[in-house]
Amino acid sequence: EGVEVSSAHTYDFVIAANRLPVDRVVTTDGSVEWQRSPGGLVTAMESVMRGRDAAWVGWSGQADEAPEPFKDDNLLLVPVELSADEVTSYYEGQSNDSLWPIYHDVIVPATFRRSWAAAYEKVNRRFAQRVADVAAEGATVWIHDYQLQLVPRMLRVLRPDVRIGWFNHIPFPPVELFAQLPVRHSLLMGLLGADFLGFQRPADAENFLRACRRLLMAKTKGDVVEVPDSDRRVRAAAVPISIDAADLAALAESEPVKARAAEIREQLGNPRTILLGVDRLDYTKGIRHRLKAFDELLRDGRLDPTDTMLVQVASPSRERVDAYRELRHQVERTVGNINGAYSPIGSTAVTYMHRSFPREEMAALYRAADVMLVTPLRDGMNLVAKEYVTCHDGPGALVLSEFTGAAGELKQAFRCNPHDIEALKNTILTAIDTPADERSRRMRALRKQVAKNDVQAWATKYLDALRLAPEKPTA
Numbered sequence: 001e002g003v004e005v006s007s008a009h010t011y012d013f014v015i016a017a018n019r020l021p022v023d024r025v026v027t028t029d030g031s032v033e034w035q036r037s038p039g040g041l042v043t044a045m046e047s048v049m050r051g052r053d054a055a056w057v058g059w060s061g062q063a064d065e066a067p068e069p070f071k072d073d074n075l076l077l078v079p080v081e082l083s084a085d086e087v088t089s090y091y092e093g094q095s096n097d098s099l100w101p102i103y104h105d106v107i108v109p110a111t112f113r114r115s116w117a118a119a120y121e122k123v124n125r126r127f128a129q130r131v132a133d134v135a136a137e138g139a140t141v142w143i144h145d146y147q148l149q150l151v152p153r154m155l156r157v158l159r160p161d162v163r164i165g166w167f168n169h170i171p172f173p174p175v176e177l178f179a180q181l182p183v184r185h186s187l188l189m190g191l192l193g194a195d196f197l198g199f200q201r202p203a204d205a206e207n208f209l210r211a212c213r214r215l216l217m218a219k220t221k222g223d224v225v226e227v228p229d230s231d232r233r234v235r236a237a238a239v240p241i242s243i244d245a246a247d248l249a250a251l252a253e254s255e256p257v258k259a260r261a262a263e264i265r266e267q268l269g270n271p272r273t274i275l276l277g278v279d280r281l282d283y284t285k286g287i288r289h290r291l292k293a294f295d296e297l298l299r300d301g302r303l304d305p306t307d308t309m310l311v312q313v314a315s316p317s318r319e320r321v322d323a324y325r326e327l328r329h330q331v332e333r334t335v336g337n338i339n340g341a342y343s344p345i346g347s348t349a350v351t352y353m354h355r356s357f358p359r360e361e362m363a364a365l366y367r368a369a370d371v372m373l374v375t376p377l378r379d380g381m382n383l384v385a386k387e388y389v390t391c392h393d394g395p396g397a398l399v400l401s402e403f404t405g406a407a408g409e410l411k412q413a414f415r416c417n418p419h420d421i422e423a424l425k426n427t428i429l430t431a432i433d434t435p436a437d438e439r440s441r442r443m444r445a446l447r448k449q450v451a452k453n454d455v456q457a458w459a460t461k462y463l464d465a466l467r468l469a470p471e472k473p474t475a
């Protein structure tokens with residue numbers, strides 16, 4: 001519950017992200033409440049913020065309203081107002097219809113509009129101003145993701161005293177694709193306002209460094225860029241994100257979640273094999289390729305629908321962007337076709353759920369699944385892969401696309417190229433047929449990998465790099 005706070009107080013640690021880590025909910029009696037919201041970034045940052053006296057600058061998720069800053073435990077939440085027009089132009093347009101496709105290998109074509117680019121700049125300036133207002137002298141500011149790439153430079157102009165880091169949750173594209181963006185120059189210069197730029201994979205950092213050389217004629221030395229027309233140097237390096245593994249493992253091992261996992265298997269009719277997909281309904285996630293492979297395995301009689309089923313959670317996402325509407329139609333038509341062709345009486349080949357579930361239910365689903373299908377065509381990291389191996393402590397199997405950031409770390413997964421449908425089918429069968437002791441062995445190794453490199457380690461590593469930039473931390 002929010003109490004208003006005087007804006008005179010300033011904060012040593014400030015996070016800026018498109019969204020605040022809370023959702024505005026109107027209860028049945030008409031009162032307004034704030035609830036912690038799910039999602040990649042929020043999940044990751046929660047544990048980092050715990051116990052710190054910090055401020056978080058972001059949009060509330062509701063157009064045309066700007067509540068006063070309010071406190072949630074120790075955290076000051078600073079809402080940034082977006083008009084309904086800006087939601088369409090800055091967020092749905094420039095962020096999700098121009099930048100997102102370019103940064104994800106143009107799986108769908110990108111749309112460029114000058115009015116969207118102008119709105120993006122305007123909103124980024126508002127974020128920079130809001131951060132400048134709450135940051136203490138010499139504060140550390142951590143800016144997140146592709147929606148806020150102009151903020152580092154804008155903030156540096158307003159507040160040369162603060163230390164500025166930016167982290168990209170999504171891939172950074174090869175310069176050949178990045179160069180298509182009409183705003184390419186201002187994006188690069190915007191980012192170079194930071195002291196340290198963090199990326200998911202070394203290849204993403206390398207793509208950024210190459211873009212600086214080719215498009216700005218900037219000099220680079222190792223992972224450090226010399227900012228044109230200044231004496232500043234900026235470091236760009238990989239710091240792969242992770243999950244709060246201990247917390248999630250504890251949840252997954254709790255009695256209610258274990259019982260629920262058993263109940264889910266029961267409700268599905270105790271099939272021999274449960275395959276699982278969990279994604280935001282996004283064209284980058286390779287959901288159609290996954291369904292195609294499953295469809296053909298049933299068609300060819302290589303999987304038996306009486307003992308194998310697929311559960312697909314597709315959480316609603318960006319529902320007003322055309323490409324997402326179209327994807328939803330395609331996915332739902334395909335699921336209908338598969339079920340029409342193969343579902344036995346009393347069960348379904350594909351259990352499809354276009355909605356979100358509580359964490360406990362997700363953990364139970366992960367535990368219940370024999371094979372997790374993570375088949376993105378491009379994905380910055382993919383936390384679902386890390387969550388699955390953390391929750392499932394038996395003979396599970398992770399089928400993992402080589403186009404995810406996670407593939408760089410999760411070496412014991414069953415690796416696949418989702419574009420190669422024939423190979424994907426074979427990999428799914430291999431994952432199902434590998435002996436239980438071998439699957440358990442691989443899962444243990446994966447689980448250990450994630451436990452060791454958890455979100456706390458990520459944040460520590462990131463903040464060390466930010467503090468020392470442009471020098472490298474020694475460890």
Ligand code: GDG
Nearest residue numbers: 038039040169241315356357358359379380381382383384
């Ligand atoms: C971006 C990058 C990068 C999903 N459905 C439900 C639910 N989820 C949770 C998952 C997971 C998160 O949402 C999704 O994270 P991903 O990493 O898989 O994907 P993006 O949303 O695309 O995230 C990605 C990430 O940022 C972090 O940097 O890894 O590459 O694209 O935590 O569990 N959670 C609940 N109910 C659902 O129905 N509770």
